Amino acid sequence: MSVESFDPVSQVVTVTPAALEHFRxxxxxxxxxxxxxxxxxxxxxxxxxxxxxxxxxxxxDLHFQLDDQIELFVDIESLSVISGTQIDLVKEGINRQIRFINPNVVDECGCGESFSVN
Known part of the structure; x- marks a missing residue:
């Protein structure tokens, strides 16, 4: 495993503070x-x-230390599909859900369960 420190500017995958709190x-x-x-x-x-x-x-797996308690492992086989993705926790009414903001996505299914990339 490779170990890298968390740098939100150049991170393979970034995690918003709301998503980090959710994971915690x-x-x-x-x-x-x-x-x-x-x-x-x-x-x-x-x-x-x-x-x-x-x-x-x-x-x-790529290994990132998000804070002093939370670690993130990223499957290296998935890297070409998810590189540059931001993980966020969004609120819609009374519901909360993890949302992936992925610059590589070119199409998503209507229900939001799957996506495609170039």
């Missing part, structure tokens, strides 16, 4: 000590995001 609360109630981001082939347009709460990343 999730890690207090679920097993795991870190967040792992990957993509899987799925849906009508190609890929879907996968966020797992994990104890540690897998071999070759």
């Amino acid at each position: 609360s999730q890690l207090q109630t679920q097993p795991g000590r870190a967040v792992r981001l990957s993509v899987k082939k799925s849906g009508c347009t190609g890929f879907r995001y996968v966020i797992d709460m994990v104890e540690k990343g897998v071999e070759n």
Whole structure:
């Protein structure tokens, strides 16, 4: 695993303060000590995001220390699809959800479950 420090300007994946707080609360109630981001082939347009709460990343994951408590592992196999993505937590009415702002996305399915890239 490669270890890098968190630099929001040049980060492969950035995490907003709202999303970081969400991950912090999730890690207090679920097993795991870190967040792992990957993509899987799925849906009508190609890929879907996968966020797992994990104890540690897998071999070759990129490793980022988001703060003194939260680690982020990024699947290196997913890097070409998610590079430059910002993870945010948005509120819509009384609902909150993780939103991925990915500059590589060229199309999304109508329900928002999957996306495609060039």
